[in-house]
Amino acid sequence: MRSEIKRFGYGFVYAWNGIRAAAQEERNFRFHLCAACYALLASWLAELAAAEWCLIVLCIAAVLALELVNSAVERAVDKPDTTHWWSAGAAKDMAAGAVLVMAAGCLTVGLCLFLPRLPVLWQNLLQRPWLAVLCAVALLPAYLFIFRYHKSEQKGETPNGKNDP
Numbered sequence: 001m002r003s004e005i006k007r008f009g010y011g012f013v014y015a016w017n018g019i020r021a022a023a024q025e026e027r028n029f030r031f032h033l034c035a036a037c038y039a040l041l042a043s044w045l046a047e048l049a050a051a052e053w054c055l056i057v058l059c060i061a062a063v064l065a066l067e068l069v070n071s072a073v074e075r076a077v078d079k080p081d082t083t084h085w086w087s088a089g090a091a092k093d094m095a096a097g098a099v100l101v102m103a104a105g106c107l108t109v110g111l112c113l114f115l116p117r118l119p120v121l122w123q124n125l126l127q128r129p130w131l132a133v134l135c136a137v138a139l140l141p142a143y144l145f146i147f148r149y150h151k152s153e154q155k156g157e158t159p160n161g162k163n164d165p
Contacts, residue, residue: 032063039056040056042121045120045121045124046124047117055113059106062106
């Protein structure tokens with residue numbers, strides 16, 4: 001019984017390791033994390049109702065989950081033998097397409113929720129000009145996190161984390 005609970009607990013550790021690896025190595029996952037932060041801030045500023053918050057959180061979770069699946073598919077079919085090259089490429093394209101479809105759907109949900117509340121959002125930003133400045137300043141660290149952060153490519157390391165000879 002104890003080993004079953006221990007194995008169950010290790011499942012959470014493995015899942016966390018996968019999320020951490022995606023944040024460290026996948027640019028698109030980092031982009032979606034930053035977009036999620038801005039979506040949550042906009043939800044707060046727009047004073048969304050509880051059900052609308054749930055929609056936003058579900059959309060964020062769905063896009064991040066699909067991005068993890070996309071990354072897993074890309075890794076699983078990376079560098080196939082020549083007889084499976086076309087199907088591996090198609091699998092990667094389809095997984096990326098799934099993320100795109102979900103992101104487009106979530107963008108539509110966001111537009112439906114935020115467009116009617118633009119005056120509220122704008123008024124709340126005008127009442128907190130420091131927050132508007134903070135959001136604008138946060139774009140630079142977000143850019144650096146998305147496009148310049150490469151954990152596996154630090155000096156002297158290969159992508160698998162081993163030192164070069």
